[in-house]
Every structure is written in C-alpha cells, then in structure tokens.
Amino acid sequence: xxxxxxxxxxxxxxxxxxxxxxxxxxxxxxxxxxxxxxxxxxxxxxxxxxxxxxxxxxxxxxxxxxxxxxxxxxxxxxxxxxxxxxxxxxxxxxxxxxxxxxxxxxxxxxxxxxxxxxxxxxxxxxxxxxxxxxxxxxxxxxxxxxxxxxxxxxxxxxxxxxxxxxxxxxxxxxxxxxxxxxxxxxxxxxxxxxxxxxxxxxxxxxxxxxxxxxxxxxxxxxxxxxxxxxxxxxxxxxxxxxxxxxxxxxxxxxxxxxxxxxxxxxxxxxxxxxxxxxxxxxxxxxxxxxxxxxxxxxxxxxxxxxxxxxxxxxxxxxxxxxxxxxxxxxxxxxxxxxxxxxxxxxxxxxxxxxxxxxxxxxxxxxxxxxxxxxxxxxxxxxxxxxxxxxxxxxxxxxxxxxxxxxxxxxxxxxxxxxxxxxxxxxxxxxx
Numbered sequence: 001x002x003x004x005x006x007x008x009x010x011x012x013x014x015x016x017x018x019x020x021x022x023x024x025x026x027x028x029x030x031x032x033x034x035x036x037x038x039x040x041x042x043x044x045x046x047x048x049x050x051x052x053x054x055x056x057x058x059x060x061x062x063x064x065x066x067x068x069x070x071x072x073x074x075x076x077x078x079x080x081x082x083x084x085x086x087x088x089x090x091x092x093x094x095x096x097x098x099x100x101x102x103x104x105x106x107x108x109x110x111x112x113x114x115x116x117x118x119x120x121x122x123x124x125x126x127x128x129x130x131x132x133x134x135x136x137x138x139x140x141x142x143x144x145x146x147x148x149x150x151x152x153x154x155x156x157x158x159x160x161x162x163x164x165x166x167x168x169x170x171x172x173x174x175x176x177x178x179x180x181x182x183x184x185x186x187x188x189x190x191x192x193x194x195x196x197x198x199x200x201x202x203x204x205x206x207x208x209x210x211x212x213x214x215x216x217x218x219x220x221x222x223x224x225x226x227x228x229x230x231x232x233x234x235x236x237x238x239x240x241x242x243x244x245x246x247x248x249x250x251x252x253x254x255x256x257x258x259x260x261x262x263x264x265x266x267x268x269x270x271x272x273x274x275x276x277x278x279x280x281x282x283x284x285x286x287x288x289x290x291x292x293x294x295x296x297x298x299x300x301x302x303x304x305x306x307x308x309x310x311x312x313x314x315x316x317x318x319x320x321x322x323x324x325x326x327x328x329x330x331x332x333x334x335x336x337x338x339x340x341x342x343x344x345x346x347x348x349x350x351x352x353x354x355x356x357x358x359x360x361x362x363x364x365x366x367x368x369x370x371x372x373x374x375x376x377x378x379x380x381x382x383x384x385x386x387x388x389x390x391x392x393x394x395x396x397x398x399x400x401x402x403x404x405x406x407x408x409x410x411x412x413x414x415x416x417x418x419x420x421x422x423x424x425x426x427x428x429x430x431x
Contacts, residue, residue, distance in 0.1 A: 004419075009109055010412035016049060016105045020089075021097035029094040029402065034131035034142060035063055035172040042089045046104055046128050053112035055126060061169065062146040063130035065089075069111055069123050081203045083120075083425070084385075085110060085418075086127030088143060088377060092135055096404020098394065103208040104128045106411070110418055121426050122203055132377050137165055138234070138284075138302065139341045144377040148384050204352065205381035206421070208390045208414055210406055212374045214397025222413040224368045225357045226389035230279070231310045231345035232375050233317055235303040237264070237324065240334035243289055243297030258287055258296035260333045267323040268303070275316040279306040279373055302340075308371050310345050346379050349386030356388050359420035363413060374399075390417060 023045065025031045025038040032038040043065045047057045055067030068082075087103025107126040114124060129147065134140030137158045142165070145151050156166035216224050241255035268280040284302040305320070307313035321337065328335035353369065361367040370391065378387040392414045395405040 033136040054115040065128040081122040088129040088132035144380040202385040210394040211391040212399035216393040222410040234340040238336040244295040257299040261299040352388035
C-alpha cells in the first residue's frame, strides 16, 4: 500500500465534519434528533462517504447506519468475525460539530485506509448510531440499544408531546433491519433477523470521541485512552402545588411548586460536595402555568446523576430523594419521581486499553489513561463485546456548545493512533 498522507486525510475528516454541521433541523444552530429530517439527510451523506470507502451500507428500523467492509483475505467467509467502529450522528440542541460525528467520520476514514492491502483477522464495520443523546425522548442510547437487540417492546412506548416512539417509527420507517431487531408484538422475545450480524460475530467495539472535558488540554496531550465510563441515572421529578394569584395570596399560605423544585436544585449542588466525584445536574425544567402573575402550581424537571462507582451513585440518589421528600413535606407539595433511564458504570476492556495505550505511545511518545464522566454508545456495546475508547482533545474542554472545536493536528494524531491500534490485530496498512 502507498504511503498514507495523514494530513490530507485529517483535513478531509475536518471538511466532512463542516459539511455535516450544515445539516440541521433548526436554522442558525446545529440540532439533529432521532428520525428527524436532518438526521435522515446526515445519514444519507455519511452513507455516501461509506460507499466511497468501499463499504456496503444499510439502515435499520430506528435509523442506524452501518457500513460493512467487503471481506478479503482471511475475512472472505460468509460470516466473518466483525470489529465495529462507531459513534453517533444525533446531537443535543444548539450543538457543536464534533460530538459523535467525529467518531463516525474518523471510522469511515479508517475503513478507507484498510480497504485494500490488508490482512486483518476480522471484517471492519462502521456504525453511525441514530440516537445517543436522548434529546427527543429524554432517554439515551436508543440507537445502539436497538442495534444490540436490547430494546424491549415496552421501550417503544416512551413518549413526548409528539407521541410515542412506536408511533414515530410507524410514520418514519427509516430502513430495513441490519442489526439485532426488536419484535413489536406484545411478547417480550427479542430476535436477530436472518442474515444480519450475530452477537457472537462482534469481537470488539472501538469508539473515538472528543473528551468533552479539559483534562487532555491541561496536560497538553492530543489523545487519551479511556479506562471506564461513569454510571448514570436519569429521573423526572414532578412537583405539584397550587396555582394562585401572585398579588393576593400571602407567601406563608402558598403552595409554590417552583420554590420546592428550586430548593431541590440547590440540594443537587450539595450532593456533589457530599459525595466526591459525583455529577448531579438539573438541566430541563418546565413551570406551569408559567405566567408572571401566578404562583407556580406545577414544576417538572430532569435529574441526571453520574459517578464512576455505582455504589456512590446509588447512595447519592438515596440522599437526594430523602431531601426531596423533606422539602415536599415542609412545603406541603405533591411529589412524583420517575426513573427514566439507568446504566451501570462500564470498565473498558483491559486488554484493549493496554493495546490502545501502546498505539497512542507509538504515535505521540506518551500515553495517558482517564475515565469518562460522559455517557457513550460504548456503554451499550460493552454488553455484547469488549470495548475501547479513544478521547481527542477539545479546545477549553468545551462540548454540547456551538464553540466546540478540535484542531486538525489532533484529528491527525487520533487517526494515526486508531490505525495503529487496528494494525496491532494483524493488519498491514502502510504508513
């Protein structure tokens, strides 16, 4: 194979990310959510790049896109073992252009590098998952969960103001299944359709992602190897008081739902001090009737709690729930708590971590290992196969923000590190 022009490939990745950043559901800001028109266009665009890289593409019932390398050498069998590289194409609202998309576009470039002149002991597959952020239904990992066959029929009943996921899927019908698929009947059986990827074919999952934090920048390192992903719990809290006239109802006689919720929000900050390493956030809050001269009668808000140790996360949640109950009792408010989603902490595969650290050191002269406080599709894929993650430095540690940025030089280092990692399994890609 000819010598690789790493800078040219890194620049192509950067240019493609710029193109994807123009694909949005909201003019003037980057927003792509599950099964939206912008997601369909982004999937089509990424699919065209996969095809240019020689991959056979298909989409499944929830909009996941996969590109599979045509087997050569030791991978010519009908059912070769598969090494999956992936990330997600959906975004938060008013997002940056690197979160998720960087891993997808890098994966496509890796597949292009290995498209000929290699003898890997597996076939490469690149995945662009349709929902990792969970913006549309407030529950993350719908895309990778569907791909892994981990969605249950009742999971399709998750809903928002537009209706349920089941109703949305019936209208959208994004594609034919290419991975493990859910049965939509009332029974709980989950099956793999004939001719699709079997769980035992997946021998590994690799995800490249921006760090979404400041540690690599602080250490002046372009990449880092992820050791573990924090466990996460998502709740919906509903506080019920009594709407009343703001000018005539004495404060002492009010049942102000917002004051109850506000008191609880302050307790989440206290929890982060009480339980070292905890991340607790209230990021979505809805007030009703949301009128300037009416005492709020109802407040609904999210709660996101994360920690690398599940026991600490569980203890913190118990403390927060006790505090919420106490606030509700003192203010004579009704309180309902709903667990929306819960994922345990995940340790990346130790052998993969060692192999990836060696790859990073061979490229940069150094290797650095760090945990992830953010959730990633690797959380779900780790239930099927060993998983590894490579973090890429982002400017100011900023993510979920329009100013999110990764230098092309760091993209190049990430690409070289990833190719070295894949090569270590037996490939010869050239340099």
